[in-house]
Amino acid sequence: MLIIDDLSLRIAGRLLLDHATLTFPAGTKAGLVGRNGTGKTTLFRAITGELPSETGTISMPKGTRIGQVAQEAPGTSEPLIDIVLAADTERAALLAEEKGTRDAARIAEIHARLTDIGAHSAEARAATILSGLGFDEAAQKRPASSFSGGWRMRVALAAVLFSEPDLLLLDEPTNYLDLEGTVWLENYVAKYPHTVLLISHDRDLLNRAVSSIVHLEHRKLTLWRGGYDQFERQRAEKAEHLEKARVKQEAHRKHMQAFVDRFRAQATKARQAQSRLKALEKLKPIDLIVDETFRPFDFPEPAKTVASPIIALSGGAVGYEPGNPVLKNLTLRIDADDRIALLGANGNGKSTFAKLLSGRLKPEAGTMTVAPGLKVAMFAQHQLDDLRPDESAVAHVRRLMPEAAESKVRARVARMGLTTEKMDTPARDLSGGEKARLLLGLASFEGPNLFILDEPTNHLDIDSREQLIHALNEFPGAVILISHDRHLIEATVDRLWLVRDGQVRSYDGDLSDYKAEVTGSAGQSRERKEAREADKASKAEKRREAAQKRAALEPLAKQIRATEGLIERLKRRIDSIEDQLADPTLYEKDPKAATQLAKERAEISTNLARQEETWLRLSMEYEEGMAA
Numbered sequence: 001m002l003i004i005d006d007l008s009l010r011i012a013g014r015l016l017l018d019h020a021t022l023t024f025p026a027g028t029k030a031g032l033v034g035r036n037g038t039g040k041t042t043l044f045r046a047i048t049g050e051l052p053s054e055t056g057t058i059s060m061p062k063g064t065r066i067g068q069v070a071q072e073a074p075g076t077s078e079p080l081i082d083i084v085l086a087a088d089t090e091r092a093a094l095l096a097e098e099k100g101t102r103d104a105a106r107i108a109e110i111h112a113r114l115t116d117i118g119a120h121s122a123e124a125r126a127a128t129i130l131s132g133l134g135f136d137e138a139a140q141k142r143p144a145s146s147f148s149g150g151w152r153m154r155v156a157l158a159a160v161l162f163s164e165p166d167l168l169l170l171d172e173p174t175n176y177l178d179l180e181g182t183v184w185l186e187n188y189v190a191k192y193p194h195t196v197l198l199i200s201h202d203r204d205l206l207n208r209a210v211s212s213i214v215h216l217e218h219r220k221l222t223l224w225r226g227g228y229d230q231f232e233r234q235r236a237e238k239a240e241h242l243e244k245a246r247v248k249q250e251a252h253r254k255h256m257q258a259f260v261d262r263f264r265a266q267a268t269k270a271r272q273a274q275s276r277l278k279a280l281e282k283l284k285p286i287d288l289i290v291d292e293t294f295r296p297f298d299f300p301e302p303a304k305t306v307a308s309p310i311i312a313l314s315g316g317a318v319g320y321e322p323g324n325p326v327l328k329n330l331t332l333r334i335d336a337d338d339r340i341a342l343l344g345a346n347g348n349g350k351s352t353f354a355k356l357l358s359g360r361l362k363p364e365a366g367t368m369t370v371a372p373g374l375k376v377a378m379f380a381q382h383q384l385d386d387l388r389p390d391e392s393a394v395a396h397v398r399r400l401m402p403e404a405a406e407s408k409v410r411a412r413v414a415r416m417g418l419t420t421e422k423m424d425t426p427a428r429d430l431s432g433g434e435k436a437r438l439l440l441g442l443a444s445f446e447g448p449n450l451f452i453l454d455e456p457t458n459h460l461d462i463d464s465r466e467q468l469i470h471a472l473n474e475f476p477g478a479v480i481l482i483s484h485d486r487h488l489i490e491a492t493v494d495r496l497w498l499v500r501d502g503q504v505r506s507y508d509g510d511l512s513d514y515k516a517e518v519t520g521s522a523g524q525s526r527e528r529k530e531a532r533e534a535d536k537a538s539k540a541e542k543r544r545e546a547a548q549k550r551a552a553l554e555p556l557a558k559q560i561r562a563t564e565g566l567i568e569r570l571k572r573r574i575d576s577i578e579d580q581l582a583d584p585t586l587y588e589k590d591p592k593a594a595t596q597l598a599k600e601r602a603e604i605s606t607n608l609a610r611q612e613e614t615w616l617r618l619s620m621e622y623e624e625g626m627a628a
Helices: 040-047 080-086 089-100 104-116 119-132 149-163 179-191 203-208 228-263 270-282 350-358 381-386 393-400 406-415 432-443 462-474 486-492 511-519 526-536 539-552 554-581 585-589 591-627
Strands: 002-011 014-024 029-033 055-059 066-068 167-171 195-199 212-217 220-225 311-318 327-334 339-343 365-370 376-380 450-454 478-482 495-500 503-506
Touching: 002 040, 014 040, 014 055, 014 212, 014 220, 029 040, 029 203, 029 228, 040 167, 040 195, 066 149, 080 089, 080 119, 080 149, 089 104, 089 119, 104 119, 119 149, 119 179, 149 167, 149 179, 179 203, 179 511, 203 228, 203 486, 212 228, 220 228, 311 350, 327 350, 327 365, 327 503, 339 350, 339 486, 350 376, 350 450, 350 478, 376 381, 376 432, 381 432, 393 406, 393 432, 406 432, 462 486, 478 486, 486 511, 495 511, 539 554, 539 591, 554 591, 585 591
Parallel strands: 029 195, 029 212, 066 167, 167 195, 339 478, 339 495, 376 450, 450 478
Antiparallel strands: 002 014, 002 055, 212 220, 311 327, 311 365, 495 503
């Protein structure tokens, strides 16, 4: 059992936890959630004893083994399998002692203990964990130094999982995993035999791997039963109940106050008035659940539309070394309204394919046809390092708007979701989420027709991920998405492409099918496959039908766009007239002009109402035509 009692934590003078209390039963698997910067990682540091508390205590049973992923990824020349095996320090110590002793009794004790801790199956368990995290048999025998930093962090994760601590602390473990690794980890944590406290912003992981949610908000800790969706629903219900109680209490307060105001001066009612006054003083206000403010994403619309297909590949191949393509036989097309997620384990070529589409790599073979005027934007996590560390967000944007007024530059930064106080902060001092917002805004600055996003959520909290979903769904261009966040994929895309074995092909299934395939579970039932086939009616056919409808309704769409433009011009003219009429000196200097402006405003207002009715009628006709 983990007991947090009256805990206060402060970092650099900032109070993160204020007399927080929480009892965490043994064997509980919980997700620790809260906005970025609220102190989740700081709490982990306090639990491990790295950070002293200002007040209160953290207690757990004596001898509790705490495990967390090492901050420094292993980079030695040792094989991966040996690094993972060494994480079980008791096993390693017993094996070393066995080699150095000749005491038969002690050797017998060592063998008995090795049997108790499952030492003889250790290599198989370590290999299984490494395999689940993406390392095949050959890779497990390679030295850690031959892998990149992200893959080494997987080794560090494998090591702590293999050591099987009594209290497992995981801080954003999916940040360096692909979708396949995330699915495997979800299953592993769900079956883990001891206590788990997991910091994550992955909604699916929090729904399926844990049974409780610990919410850190307003410097307090609250334990909620169930996964993240249940927590969100329960919290919303509680907020609604509290609001109703507040309204009821406020009505009661007003009633008592009215009695006091009316009768406190009357001798016959003075005692009752005084009694109600004391009751009023004791009536404590109800603490409502108030969500902290969040900033939405806002991606600019394409400056002009381009015809489909925006990109067409025929027999294409791409790689980094001539004659040694990473991907080949690429015959695909991307339409102007496509929403596609790329599936496949890391190392199979998803990022390579994204670079080909963005023009950062050229095809080695075949043909790649790009629509005239196509604008492509790409976001990738590694690009965070490309931000100029000494420059603020305003300075980054000013480079793209050198002639613009300061107010317009700052307005554009605000559209990226950065608060006023963060606009002038050097990039090096921004949080990971703030850097990601800035980079997303810079990447989409010119209004792309195709937006490619490679793991955009790694530094975003759950609320920011939801805002990203809304922004992508409102974005009118095409989207190519690479992500381990299944909720993001399911909420934003309608097509899946699988990158595997040097190929990119349409995936005939949904994410549930893919998860079953990755975990090796018994695939889909025949009934489900037949139902999907019967219901599918070919997405390609549906897109062709939609394209034909759009073509037939294009004259109507042109009228709608023209009407929208006229409405905007009329609104701007009304705003201009009202600015002039707001000047009090106008009526003294030129009363005729004031009268004429007022008359013009009335005429424009009438015209505006007429145009808005026209727009509504045309829009309804268009929607009915598309729905037919």
